[in-house]
Amino acid sequence: MSEQTITVTLATEKKPKPDPSKLEFGKVFTDHMFMMDYTVENGWHNAQILPYQPITLDPASVIFHYGQAVFEGMKAYLTAEDKVLLFRPEKNMERLNKSNDRLCIPEIDEEFALDALKQLINVDREWIPTGEGTSLYIRPFVISTQPFLGVAASISYKFMILLSPVGSYYKEGVKPVKIFVENEYVRAVAGGTGSAKTAGNYASSLKAQQIATQKGYSQVLWLDGVEKKYIEEVGAMNVFFKIGDEVVTPVLNGSILEGVTRRSVLDLLKHWNVPVVERKISVEEIFEASKNGELKEAFGTGTAAVISPIGEFLWNETSITLNNGETGELAKKIYDTLTNIQNGREEDPFGWTVEV
Template sequence: MNAQTITFKESTQKKQKPKSDQLGFGQVFTDHMFIMDYTEGQGWHDPRIVPYQPISLDPASMVFHYGQTVFEGLKAYLTEDDQVLLFRPEKNMERLNRSNDRLCIPHIDGEFAIEALKELIKKDREWIPNAEGTSLYIRPFIIATEPFLGVAPAKHYQFIIIMSPVGSYYKEGIRPVKILVENQFVRAVSGGTGTAKTGGNYAASLKAQQLAGEKEYSQVLWLDGVERKYIEEVGSMNVFFKINGEIVTPALNGSILEGVTRNSVIELLKHWGLKVTERRISMQEVKEAHQKGQLEEAFGTGTAAVISPIGEFLWEEDQMKINNGETGDVSKRLYDTLTGIQKGTEPDPFNWVTKVN
């Protein structure tokens, strides 16, 4: 299967594009979408780019009843010389297939998916915003479409890609966010679906997120689901701590999402010669480092926000302010470098960017 097999139906009703300075996140969508079907015995077939539209599903479609769905998130960027770049899309497709495996969904051809994505971006290229801090957010996802009320892997699926011009994920932008450490609820445990990017993980996090919002905290920091003391990740980000010169991030343990930005940050820190360690780290250790004045920085990493400095944790009514609530030097350097590579203004020694045109 190659790009020439993708059929195209152009939208006859083009939408009005939002102004770059008025972009939120994931609220407005481009004129077209990509769809491909899966049928047991036939495999993935009928790849097509069509006008963005509602999808029609049988009420008994298994995605509604048993949550068999996975998704990804990546971005396209417009450079100063009008090129379109993707950041490590092959990593997203590799992770999508790992999620597929966990949810018993048939693998997709990652190379073909990237080619299909490139074709979709070319059709809606004019939707890519060029203002500072903006990009085109891309959401590939797969849903089980077979109408069957039985608990078993479905025999029919759809792979869909939609796109949305976006600004900053957090209203704070690169300004530090406040994070509430969750003690009551559990998001995932080793052996569960925590390493898969599947809707149920996020549905399970909403209650804690709602309660955090009521206390005016941007996100929740999840602890392990067994002992409730070891740090895992923030709701939409992996998390890093700079403690007495060492940068520490929780080791992947079977319940933490393997972030593409997380991996990129680790490689970049090592490239700079900074000490970075993947290991188990408890909230108590972070508290003690804060008390000793050794908690120098904390930040989250993810496709949506790229780098999000953390200015405060609240854990068991203990308020921990970090770096006087200001963005730290490492966080700022990482943000500037990663966004620079993504936008083509910084050197790319790792060959992370893929040109679309």
């Protein structure tokens, strides 16, 4: 498949560019998109970059009825030297195929997909915003398109990539968020689809998020689906805790998504010789560590925010405050280092960035 060519059809009319200072997440899309099709007879084929437009699907398409869909999230950054950088994009393509495998979707040629992404970014390069903290969000995704109401894997698919200029996640600086520990609903269970980035995982998380928002909390802390005791993720992010001098994050267990930012934070902490461990960690242990004065910091990690410091947890009507509700020293150092590397402001000793 890597020998395929990509047909390029340019838009005859360009959309107006949004004000970089007023960008919201995922509401504005560039002039073009990438799309290719899969059929059993031809495999992945018909790769094209074309003007951004609606697509037509049969009402009986599998995606509408059984949710056979996966996606990724990544960003492109414009440096002061006018270079366009991607951050560990091969990890996203690798994870896309892991999700594909879990959802019985045919594997995509990762090298070809990355090449297609680079071509699409070059076509819409002028859409990459230049303001502080801004970037071009990238959404690759696969949907099942066979019109069939039987419960089975589709025999046809579309793989698409959309681009969306986004503003800074922290418009007023990095500030800690309040987290509600969810005891009733669960995000995923081992053996389920929690380790895949599939649409249904996010649909099933909405109810708990709605309840947390009504209570005045920004996100949900998810516990395991069996004992409802062990910490898994925070919102749609992986989570880290600094207890004493050691940093702890939940070990991947089959229900936790393996985040690219999570992996990068682990690599960075090891590079700095900060003690870090992946293990099971209970919410009870966190509250006990807070009581003993050992819980120093907590933060989420993910593509959108990079690092999201946590200032408060509420669990069973008991709340704890971390670091006086302020961003911790370690969280800030990680955030600054990762964003500097992503934007080409700091040396990249790991070879994480890829120039488009």
